[in-house]
Amino acid sequence: MQRGQESPDAVKVRTLPVQVAAHLTRRIVSGDIEDGRAPSELDISREFGVSRVVARETLKILASLDIVDVAQGRRVVVRPRAEWDYLSPLLIEWLPAEIVGELLQELHQMRVLLEPELAAMAAASVTDETLDRLRGEIDRMAALEGDPNAYLEVDHEFHMEICRAADNRILDRIMYSARWLGTASRRVTNEAPAGLRRATAEHTEIYEALVARDPAGARAAMRRHLSNNYSTLLAEKGKHTKRAARRR
Amino acid sequence: MQRGQESPDAVKVRTLPVQVAAHLTRRIVSGDIEDGRAPSELDISREFGVSRVVARETLKILASLDIVDVAQGRRVVVRPRAEWDYLSPLLIEWLPAEIVGELLQELHQMRVLLEPELAAMAAASVTDETLDRLRGEIDRMAALEGDPNAYLEVDHEFHMEICRAADNRILDRIMYSARWLGTASRRVTNEAPAGLRRATAEHTEIYEALVARDPAGARAAMRRHLSNNYSTLLAEKGKHTKRAARRR
DNA sequence: ATGTCCAACTTGTCCTATAAGCTGATGACA
DNA sequence: TGTCATCAGCTTATAGGACAAGTTGGACAT
Structure with a gap:
């Protein structure tokens, strides 16, 4: 009990935005994406073949983990690794x-x-x-x-x-x-x-x-x-x- | 320095989803919304006069704070207050x-x-x-x-x-x-x-x-x-x- | 009474369009 | 030549409509 949002036993395929967020995080960690040059909604949409809504939610997830900063008009930027939310199970899973x-x-x-x-x-x-x-x-x-x-x-x-x-x-x-x-x-x-x-x-x-x-x-x-x-x-x-x- | 996502001095009007999330959280705290009967995307959309996209992001914010659980097909449910993310400045601001x-x-x-x-x-x-x-x-x-x-x-x-x-x-x-x-x-x-x-x-x-x-x-x-x-x-x-x- | 199945509801994803905000380059002016 | 206002283009924010996919509870047949 007390399992939070996890499903009983099956691993339960995550939603698209979570999967994409995982990919992006791994790429950032591996150094494939240089700091401050994070992809835009359109970039993500094109590269992963998902709708802009999904790309958008992806960025929101990354933002909620303090992995990136996103604001209207400005390009998305990667935040310093030291400030990421290492208390989040989601992030841990991707590292x-x-x-x-x-x-x-x-x-x-x-x-x-x-x-x-x-x-x-x-x-x-x-x-x-x-x-x-x-x-x-x-x-x-x-x-x-x-x-x-x-x-x-x-x-x-x-x-x-x-x-x-x-x-x-x-x-x-x-x-x-x-x-x-x-x-x-x-x-x-x-x-x-x-x-x-x-x-x-x-x-x-x-x-x-x-x-x-x-x-x-x-x-x-x-x-x-x-x-x-x-x-x-x-x-x-x-x-x-x-x-x-x-x-x- | 080290101000994170805050803007320099002006309070900077928050995005619509954040505002709505604040409203909803206050209503939950005040007991206006009984546990396990959280409004759906459409409810929020109608009540606050916002698009479904905004209602959706609102729920995602609440979910990221562990205030609610959201899953496909299932109605959104309010989680026990003891499990909310009290380390989040966002939540604190709304209490x-x-x-x-x-x-x-x-x-x-x-x-x-x-x-x-x-x-x-x-x-x-x-x-x-x-x-x-x-x-x-x-x-x-x-x-x-x-x-x-x-x-x-x-x-x-x-x-x-x-x-x-x-x-x-x-x-x-x-x-x-x-x-x-x-x-x-x-x-x-x-x-x-x-x-x-x-x-x-x-x-x-x-x-x-x-x-x-x-x-x-x-x-x-x-x-x-x-x-x-x-x-x-x-x-x-x-x-x-x-x-x-x-x-x- | 019990189990099956379906209809209604809810979230997930897609598409298209417009508004709003930022940035950098262009060009006018001193 | 240097300074600054302006604007075009890019980016995120919001809107509306449509369909897919998953869940739930009740109708219905057994």
Whole structure:
């Protein structure tokens, strides 16, 4: 559940504007389109053989991801990569595996900063209903260790549940955006994560700290969990040399 | 600089779809539109006297903010408020001052979790060029204490500069989204913040800790800064009773 | 009562036309 | 020669009409 706009199981062919936007983004990333020389509506219409309406919606999608700037009369311009909306699952899906790998590390860094504190806050204010739901999700995960995809769905829901305890829409949104972690990491590792059983044990530790209303314990347990998470991630996809001088 | 898609000073009349989207969002928030009964393209077209193209783009905007779900054949449905994209300046602009006030608190809570650590990380790896820019921004702020709007622009840039030192696109994006803080807080407080001079002093403290490459000092200075920031925010707009039982 | 099928509704895409805004080049004028 | 107003051409914004494709709920037959 909580699948957002995704369809149940079939991949569901995306709409034309989304497909074209994907193509264009890949071309921009590959350097095929130099900055500031983005194609116009007519260019897109001609090149992809789509109507101007579709070309137009394509540009609107790219604009909503802060990939381009579009204004009446002015030519469309590509914005600096540093300002793109890397929290959007759509954009992530279009990026090459190499960049996604980097983003996974950066996402993890963010989670390390936020989630231990969220767990501590949750421990101070968690309700019995939330604890029940967490318990249920742990059980479901334990039963899904053979199905990594489904497991990661529940995993995400478990972390979201803790985040929700903070009753903060901004933090909610940030963590919710991390839902692409599952899909992306699957794309990068291309294999079932090894440590699902250990993850379940770690989730249980977090849960027990919450039951005990122990902020420090919850924080520590979450920190351990994330740290283990990270090492399996690294182990699966090999070492990535950190990019240098990417900005500007 | 770094103004994104905003025009220099004039408010620049927004496009028709944006205006209509604003209207609809306000109506949804006010409860005028019951959940799951969003107007169709034709409804919008008729009610607002716009073409179907505009009605269509309106729905696409709302969809990109996760306010509604739209799919072929199915009627447009309003999504749960908890899942809206509260990181979007567009949405913030359309929300009533009361909710914006709450969001400002939640945003601040997020910053308290992230920024002190960002400052500590920056202290460990900051370059001389970044220090130069920070120095320049402090000077500019000192000269702009009479112009709160311009001051807050540079203020945001100062914090972004520190964030950038972490070389993390995810964190960048999160902090970048906080750029609506300036506009929103101005809408809420409706007055020039009192403590600009103190803010400059605090920025200088952070800067000096960075110059000294002192992570702990930078973390502490940033924490003090945010805490002071928060009290002036609270003082200006009076106490807000925290909403209860908002979810679901 | 149950399952099939269809009609009505809704979004997706296309075509054509016009309005509105920007940019750069042309050319008048000093 | 230098400066500035003007305008042609390009671009996006909006409009209207048409058809394709997908969904839903009710009519209808079993």
